[in-house]
Structures are given as structure tokens and as C-alpha cells.
Amino acid sequence: MGRLNEKVSYWMLVAPALTIMIVFYILPVLGIWEIAFTEPTTGVDNFVKMAESSAVKTSFVLTFRVAAITTVGCLLLGYIVAYSISNFANKFTPLMLALVILPFWVSVLIRSFSWIVLLGRSGLVNDTLRDAGIIESPLRLMHNEFGVLIAMIHVMLPFAILPMMTNMRGISDAYVKAARGLGASEWTAFWNVYFPQTIPGVMSGALLVFVLSLGFYVTPALLGGGRVLMISEYITYQIQEFLNWGLGSALSVGLLIATALVLLIASRFINLRSALLERK
Amino acid sequence: MSTPILSIRQGIKRYGSVHALDDVTLDVADGEFLTLLGPSGSGKTTLLSAIAGFIRLDEGSISLRSKDITKQPPEARDFGMVFQGYALFPTMTVAENVAFPLKVRKKPAKEIADRVAECLDLVQMGDFADRLPIQLSGGQQQRVALARALSFHPQVLLLDEPLSALDKKLRADLQWELKALHDRLGVTFIYVTHDQEEALSMSDRIVILKDGKIQQEGAPGDLYNKPRNAFVADFLGKSNFIDVTVTGREGDVLSCAADGAKFEVETDAPLEVGTKTKVALRPERLRLAEPGEEFLSAKVKQVSYLGERCQVIVTHDSLGELLLSCATWKTGITPKPDLPVSIGWDKDACVLLAPE
Ligand SMILES: Nc1ncnc2c1ncn2[C@@H]1O[C@H](COP(=O)(O)OP(=O)(O)OP(=O)(O)O)[C@@H](O)[C@H]1O
Ligand SMILES: [Mg+2]
Numbered sequence: 001m002g003r004l005n006e007k008v009s010y011w012m013l014v015a016p017a018l019t020i021m022i023v024f025y026i027l028p029v030l031g032i033w034e035i036a037f038t039e040p041t042t043g044v045d046n047f048v049k050m051a052e053s054s055a056v057k058t059s060f061v062l063t064f065r066v067a068a069i070t071t072v073g074c075l076l077l078g079y080i081v082a083y084s085i086s087n088f089a090n091k092f093t094p095l096m097l098a099l100v101i102l103p104f105w106v107s108v109l110i111r112s113f114s115w116i117v118l119l120g121r122s123g124l125v126n127d128t129l130r131d132a133g134i135i136e137s138p139l140r141l142m143h144n145e146f147g148v149l150i151a152m153i154h155v156m157l158p159f160a161i162l163p164m165m166t167n168m169r170g171i172s173d174a175y176v177k178a179a180r181g182l183g184a185s186e187w188t189a190f191w192n193v194y195f196p197q198t199i200p201g202v203m204s205g206a207l208l209v210f211v212l213s214l215g216f217y218v219t220p221a222l223l224g225g226g227r228v229l230m231i232s233e234y235i236t237y238q239i240q241e242f243l244n245w246g247l248g249s250a251l252s253v254g255l256l257i258a259t260a261l262v263l264l265i266a267s268r269f270i271n272l273r274s275a276l277l278e279r280k
Numbered sequence: 281m282s283t284p285i286l287s288i289r290q291g292i293k294r295y296g297s298v299h300a301l302d303d304v305t306l307d308v309a310d311g312e313f314l315t316l317l318g319p320s321g322s323g324k325t326t327l328l329s330a331i332a333g334f335i336r337l338d339e340g341s342i343s344l345r346s347k348d349i350t351k352q353p354p355e356a357r358d359f360g361m362v363f364q365g366y367a368l369f370p371t372m373t374v375a376e377n378v379a380f381p382l383k384v385r386k387k388p389a390k391e392i393a394d395r396v397a398e399c400l401d402l403v404q405m406g407d408f409a410d411r412l413p414i415q416l417s418g419g420q421q422q423r424v425a426l427a428r429a430l431s432f433h434p435q436v437l438l439l440d441e442p443l444s445a446l447d448k449k450l451r452a453d454l455q456w457e458l459k460a461l462h463d464r465l466g467v468t469f470i471y472v473t474h475d476q477e478e479a480l481s482m483s484d485r486i487v488i489l490k491d492g493k494i495q496q497e498g499a500p501g502d503l504y505n506k507p508r509n510a511f512v513a514d515f516l517g518k519s520n521f522i523d524v525t526v527t528g529r530e531g532d533v534l535s536c537a538a539d540g541a542k543f544e545v546e547t548d549a550p551l552e553v554g555t556k557t558k559v560a561l562r563p564e565r566l567r568l569a570e571p572g573e574e575f576l577s578a579k580v581k582q583v584s585y586l587g588e589r590c591q592v593i594v595t596h597d598s599l600g601e602l603l604l605s606c607a608t609w610k611t612g613i614t615p616k617p618d619l620p621v622s623i624g625w626d627k628d629a630c631v632l633l634a635p636e
Contacts, residue, residue, distance in 0.1 A: 172367070174365060174367040175369060178369075179380070179384075180333075181359065182380055182428065182429070182432070184380070184381075184384045185384075193369050193371075
């Protein structure tokens with residue numbers, strides 16, 4: 001009886017969120033799947049078209065490349081930040097943490113627009129370089145992959161920093177000390193003793209950034225200026241410009257499957273449960 | 281003492297207004313088992329960390345075989361260290377942990393493998409070479425940490441409360457093993473603990489610290505029998521303290537008086553007549569007898585039975601409560617609450633403490 005009651009109250013607590021998810025997310029996604037197989041004709045035509053189109057292939061390759069470079073960039077920069085906050089800062093720790101989290105309070109749209117202000121033809125960077133006499137004609141800093149990457153790394157950085165930092169803050173300084181005491185130089189102690197212990201954090205940061213980047217829309221759309229068509233923007237084109245609901249839906253099914261595959265492959269190498277949920 | 285292997289001169293370390301180490305001067309003899317003993321926060325870990333090189337002294341110097349090492353980084357000092365929580369590297373197996381100090385010294389692979397096997401055998405962990413630290417019990421981790429600290433033939437082995445995380449029985453076993461290992465290897469051990477029994481049973485010499493200051497150093501027996509001040513007398517075992525005034529001297533014997541009792545103490549301490557100080561009496565040195573047989577009459581207040589011994593608290597009219605510890609197997613009187621008794625002691629049981 002007690003157990004039954006417990007179960008009922010458990011489901012009552014979960015129900016509101018679950019309902020919202022089902023009605024406004026799961027059902028529409030299923031609708032998309034349906035469209036993918038029924039528009040304009042029933043069958044797998046859309047998927048065949050998708051597989052044959054070289055534009056789709058280019059877009060997928062581009063998407064994975066941008067996501068991969070963004071991930072590597074975020075890990076490199078983020079590792080340094082996470083390491084400094086966890087190991088050096090003391091009374092500045094709360095301030096530095098706030099600076100990492102602060103960008104979450106500003107919409108991605110605004111952050112991406114600010115990169116346009118910075119990187120545009122007569123943006124801050126180009127103007128400064130020209131005034132300083134370093135360049136004559138403006139550099140192409142955006143509406144290409146370079147601009148997309150810079151802004152993507154900026155937007156994704158906190159997602160890399162936070163899991164790595166949580167992981168690093170759980171590592172006692174006794175290990176590095178012990179290594180030094182046993183004769184290791186600072187670098188050897190870091191590389192052989194500290195770094196291996198941070199791999200779970202690095203992995204969960206990498207996974208988070210990579211998966212989020214695969215489906216990212218706003219930043220590539222703004223900084224790519226239509227020239228860097230990542231999959232989500234490509235889907236938008238198909239639907240908004242060509243009213244091609246069938247292919248658009250098929251593409252989003254493809255993206256979903258690709259993302260699921262990434263998680264599946266990752267789960268062979270890392271413990272997703274501990275990487276994403278326990279953050280340790 | 282022949283030339284010490286390690287000497288610390290006037291070491292001072294401050295954390296804000298706290299003196300973690302306050303004018304510490306200490307010599308460590310080659311091959312000795314030295315214990316740093318003190319209550320929590322007395323500066324034991326700080327002193328050990330300064331010796332290991334993890335913290336820099338604010339003032340003072342440290343030298344190893346007469347060579348100044350005050351400014352050397354820890355990796356240059358060649359000391360083995362066993363940490364409070366062992367700090368075994370969690371991503372490496374037992375064998376890799378033990379091999380680590382040899383790897384960083386770029387020893388040939390063959391030599392490393394041999395030495396690792398040898399060290400693991402030394403601590404009876406040969407069968408566990410391929411396990412990860414989390415797959416070991418506390419006592420096993422402790423052994424691996426010891427093997428790792430010994431694998432590179434360190435000049436000195438530093439141990440920070442290596443047994444504090446273990447249960448009492450295991451601790452007693454490992455104390456014997458550690459001591460035997462020390463005697464076999466002849467390496468200098470500097471051992472930190474806050475457990476007085478551990479210190480007494482293992483050490484060649486004990487240094488007692490309090491508030492970053494050395495209170496007294498010496499062989500376990502000397503410290504126990506001749507504590508210099510009330511802190512040492514109370515920290516190593518238990519003591520009864522009695523406030524006295526010096527009344528006279530005859531050769532080596534100083535006579536003192538307290539309210540209602542007289543004490544004679546053998547000492548060469550130059551104390552003037554009239555000086556107020558304390559004497560300490562160990563509970564186990566006090567004798568319990570029928571009223572009138574000894575010189576101090578008192579009344580039993582409380583008895584607690586501890587198996588091989590029993591503790592008796594008696595009250596004396598002017599000295600207050602005194603603690604006695606008697607063997608339970610001894611025939612004689614059986615103490616019971618409210619029983620009138622008398623108390624006595626041998627002359628050498630009475631220890632004069634330095635005036636404060
Ligand atoms: N990094 C530090 N910052 C500030 N104060 C410190 C620091 N390390 C130690 N102290 C202070 O120095 C004093 C001595 O500390 P230490 O760790 O040496 O004590 P300990 O004798 O090892 O105690 P325990 O038995 O609890 O390990 C304490 O008062 C402690 O608060
Ligand atoms: Mg300590």
C-alpha cells in the first residue's frame with residue numbers, strides 16, 4: 001500500500017513536465033518523422049534524394065567539421081580556464097565562476113550579433129587594423145567558416161568549462177604533491193598524474209559541446225551569412241524557401257540519427273551516465 | 281649524535297597571525313625512527329611539508345647531510361613520502377604506482393620491473409600488482425603507498441599519520457611491521473602522529489609539538505618518566521598535577537610543599553626557595569593502602585574497571601581529586617566508593633615541572 005502510494009505521488013510529480021514534453025515535443029517530432037515518410041509521396045523517396053544529393057553531403061561534412069573544430073577549440077581554451085579556477089584562484093574563484101556563467105544571461109542572438117559588429121567588413125577589428133596601417137583592404141573575418149568557428153567557440157565555451165571544472169574541483173591536490181615528492185617535475189606530475197584524472201571531465205565537456213554544435217542554428221546562420229550552410233540552416237532553407245517539407249523533415253531525422261550515433265559511439269568509450277549526470 | 285642526516289635551524293612558518301612553526305630547531309640522526317607527536321593543529325604536517333619541500337619556511341634553514349636544501353623543490357630532495365590519505369594515483373595500477381618514482385628517474389625498464397616486484401614483496405602486496413587503488417582495502421593501500429615511497433631508495437622516509445585511517449587491530453599489526461621494516465632497511469623515518477601510544481611503541485626518539493613549538497624531545501622512556509612541563513606530562517599518558525612551593529634543597533633533593541602534603545623531588549633544576557611550580561605524579565605510580573599505612577589519607581570516590589587495570593579516583597581534603605591506576609590482579613584492598621584509604625609513592629615517582 002505504502003509502495004503504491006509512493007509510486008502514485010512519484011508519477012504525479014513527474015506528470016506536468018512529462019505532459020508538456022509529450023504534447024509540445026515528442027508528438028511534433030513524431031509528426032516530423034511522419035512527414036519525412038509521407039510528403040510529397042509515401043515511401044522513402046526523401047531519404048533516397050537526401051543520400052544522392054551532393055549538397056546534403058557537403059552540409060553534413062561541414063556540420064561535423066565545424067562541430068569537431070569547435071569542440072577541440074573549446075576544450076583547449078576551456079581546460080586552461082577550468083584548471084586555473086580550480087587550482088590557483090582562491091578569493092577570486094566566485095568572480096571567475098560568475099564570469100564563466102555570465103554569458104548564459106545574454107541571449108545567443110545578441111552574442112552572435114556582437115561578433116558581427118566585431119568581425120564585419122568595417123567592424124571593430126578591421127577598422128582598427130586598417131587605422132593602424134597593418135592592412136589595406138578589410139580581411140574577410142565573417143560570412144565564412146572562420147567567423148562561424150570563432151563565434152561558435154565563444155558560445156560553447158561555458159559548456160566545456162563547467163563539466164571540466166566540476167571534475168577538477170573534485171581532484172585533491174595531494175596527488176600532484178605526492179608526485180612531486182616522489183621526484184616528478186611539475187610537468188610530469190601534471191601530465192602523468194593530474195591530466196589522466198581529468199579525462200572524464202574532458203570527455204563530458206567534449207560530448208556536450210559536440211552534440212550541441214551539431215544542431216546549432218543561430219550562430220552559424222548569422223556569421224555564415226548564408227555561405228556556411230550547416231544542417232540546421234539547410235533544413236530551414238528547404239522548408240522556408242522551397243516549402244520542401246518532406247526533404248526538410250527527412251534531414252532532421254537524419255540529424256537526429258547522426259546525433260544518436262555519436263552518443264552511441266561515445267558510450268562505448270565513456271560512461272555517459274557518470275559523464276553527463278554525476279559530473280565527477 | 282654523530283653528524284645528523286637532516287637539520288632544521290630556527291624554522292618559522294606563519295599563516296596570517298598563526299605561527300604554524302615557531303622557532304623549530306631539530307637534528308635527525310641517520311637511520312633513526314623519529315616521531316613528531318602533537319595534538320591536532322600543532323604543526324606536525326607543516327613541519328613535515330617543510331622538510332619535504334612542499335612549503336617554504338618564512339625563516340630558518342634546512343640542511344641534508346650538511347648541504348643547504350632550504351630552497352630546493354620537493355622533487356630534488358629525494359625523500360620518500362607517505363601521505364595522510366596515501367594519495368595513490370587512482371588512474372594507475374598498484375605496480376604503476378610503485379614504478380612511478382623510478383620512471384621519473386629514467387631507470388631502465390628491467391631494473392624498474394625487478395625493483396617494483398621486490399618492493400611489493402617487501403609489503404606483501406605481490407599478488408595485487410595489477411589492481412587499481414580503489415580495488416584495495418585501506419590497509420592494502422597503505423602498504424602500496426609505503427612500497428611506492430621506498431622504491432627509489434630515498435634518503436629519508438616521511439610518513440604523515442599513515443595509520444590514522446585504519447581500525448585499531450590492523451593499526452597495531454602495521455605498527456609492528458613498520459617498525460620491523462625500519463630496522464631491516466636502516467632508512468631514516470620521520471613519522472607524524474597524534475597517537476601517543478603509537479609514538480611510544482615505535483620511536484627511537486619523540487619530538488613533542490604544541491602550537492608550532494617543540495615542547496620536549498627525547499627517547500620515549502625519558503619523555504614519559506621525565507616530562508619537562510605539564511603539557512608533555514599530560515599528553516604522554518595521564519598525570520596528577522599538584523601546585524607546590526619550593527621550601528628547601530638538600531643536594532639533589534628539592535623539597536616542596538602543597539596545601540597539606542610534602543613532596544621530595546630529585547632534580548638538578550636551579551629553583552629558588554619560594555618558587556611556585558607544579559609536580560606531576562603518574563596514576564600508576566601511586567600506591568593504594570589501608571588507612572594509616574601510607575602518608576596521605578584520602579577517600580575513594582569512584583572506581584572503573586578496565587580489565588587488566590582499574591582506575592580509582594580518590595579525594596584528598598586539600599589536594600582535591602587524584603587519579604590512581606592499579607593492577608586488578610593485585611591482592612590487597614579492594615577499592616569501593618566511600619572507602620577510606622591512604623596513598624603513597626616512591627620518591628622518584630614525583631616529577632618537578634618547569635614553572636610557567
Ligand atoms: N595552508 C594553510 N593556511 C592557513 N593556515 C594553515 C595552513 N596549513 C596549516 N595551517 C595552520 O597551521 C597550524 C598547523 O597545521 P598543521 O596542518 O601542521 O597541523 P597538524 O599538527 O598536522 O594537525 P593534524 O593532526 O590535524 O593533521 C594550524 O593552526 C593550521 O590551521
Ligand atoms: Mg596533519
